[in-house]
């Protein structure tokens with residue numbers, strides 16, 4: 427039971443982190459990036475590559491992979507997505523779905539379509555506390571998420587650039603008037619979102635194995651973001667954890683197959699009762 | 714004008730195919746308060762947006778401190794010393810009032826100077842001091858208006874562009890805001906370009922005025938003389954001159970047409 431709770435929390439954290447990426451980008455640019463899950467997959471593969479191909483230590487590979495994917499995210503923004511801002515939402519959504527497909531085929535060309543395991547310091551280790559076996563992989567996911575969220579919170583609240591990023595998300599025009607370089611802020615938000623996705627991928631790797639379809643998890647993360655009230659950062663995390671818990675518990679106690687749809691059923695129910703999501707606000711932003 | 718801080722010449726700005734500004738020229742001397750009057754849709758906001766770089770003109774130039782600035786990005790224009798107080802209280806709704814003010818100083822690196830200026834704007838607008846930790850979106854309309862003016866001041870501008878600062882405010886507050894605008898101009902030597910519907914107020918605080926109609930400047934003069942003109946009295950100040958009887962009203966045309 428406790429074991430299940432912990433595993434559900436951990437899986438939920440991953441959904442939450444990917445959902446966080448959706449929300450950050452959406453809040454800033456009103457654009458939904460469906461390639462978020464595939465950025466996560468790229469993060470896991472990049473880390474795998476540094477560890478297994480180049481023999482880097484886990485922590486070094488971790489940092490290198492996150493930085494690489496974050497830079498890639500910023501480049502994606504300035505090279506591709508900045509040009510489609512203002513185009514119909516539908517076109518932008520198709521574009522990001524297309525980008526996701528490109529990332530998957532890129533991954534299968536570079537790394538192959540086999541399934542890999544990423545050796546980590548947490549792999550296959552466990553501690554017994556009060557009769558419950560707690561595997562380190564799951565703990566590392568939860569701890570990683572907590573640390574990351576605290577760091578992001580501090581960054582967005584206490585640093586000049588972080589507050590300016592909030593400002594640019596809330597009122598783009600006024601941010602321009604203040605002399606805030608809005609375009610650079612948006613690239614930075616893409617970098618952060620991509621970096622967070624990469625961290626999620628790397629944390630998930632010891633639990634779930636790496637393959638090119640890892641990114642499809644992004645769909646559930648999207649559900650988590652909607653559940654939390656698209657546009658709310660605490661909501662994204664709460665939505666992720668909710669979906670993670672529902673999934674594991676329904677997998678354990680309900681008939682086969684329920685697990686995969688349980689999250690969506692809950693999403694529909696919540697949206698029917700509270701269309702703005704769990705944490706959503708009605709307040710609209712001005713552009 | 715040779716010593717003008719800002720000179721706009723033959724400006725033409727379009728919204729797609731719609732020509733909003735049809736060849737406008739004017740200048741703002743350093744240290745002055747200059748106002749542009751005009752009815753709704755005359756193009757006042759569009760002129761300010763073109764100066765501050767949110768819109769690019771198709772033709773014409775904007776010269777600030779002898780440098781052509783048309784076509785620059787708005788953040789670059791702000792860094793040159795032009796602060797824009799946009800129409801309609803564009804605050805950052807989920808940041809506190811104090812954070813909004815700090816964002817006004819985003820381009821500055823001198824922390825001590827910023828802290829001093831924060832005190833300075835709190836002295837101009839004492840109500841903002843008591844609202845410092847409140848979210849800007851929860852301030853009243855008047856407080857938000859003061860916040861946008863104060864925020865622009867935090868950049869320590871050479872010049873401020875004010876777009877209808879009196880819009881939607883109670884008469885007493887309008888008076889108060891205009892007094893502060895004059896103080897900012899006198900005490901700190903900030904040059905001000907003021908766009909207003911409230912012609913009466915604007916003409917009393919400004920030195921020089923331009924009248925804009927459908928994208929063209931149709932009259933310019935010192936504000937003292939503008940206040941005396943029959944057309945201005947009738948069309949912008951809402952006064953009926955005594956010589957004009959109701960029966961003859963239809964005959965009166967604006968003399969500049």
Ligand SMILES: Nc1ncnc2c1ncn2[C@@H]1O[C@H](COP(=O)(O)OP(=O)(O)OP(=O)(O)O)[C@@H](O)[C@H]1O
Pocket residue numbers: 728731733751752753754755756757758759760800910
């Ligand atoms: N986004 C837009 N797209 C198309 N036309 C526009 C747009 N904004 C303004 N216009 C047109 O440009 C002209 C000038 O508008 P502008 O906003 O500059 O007027 P204004 O003098 O500031 O009016 P107000 O006193 O009502 O604020 C108007 O005819 C208006 O219809």
Ligand SMILES: [Mg+2]
Pocket residue numbers: 757758759800876
């Ligand atoms: Mg206007």
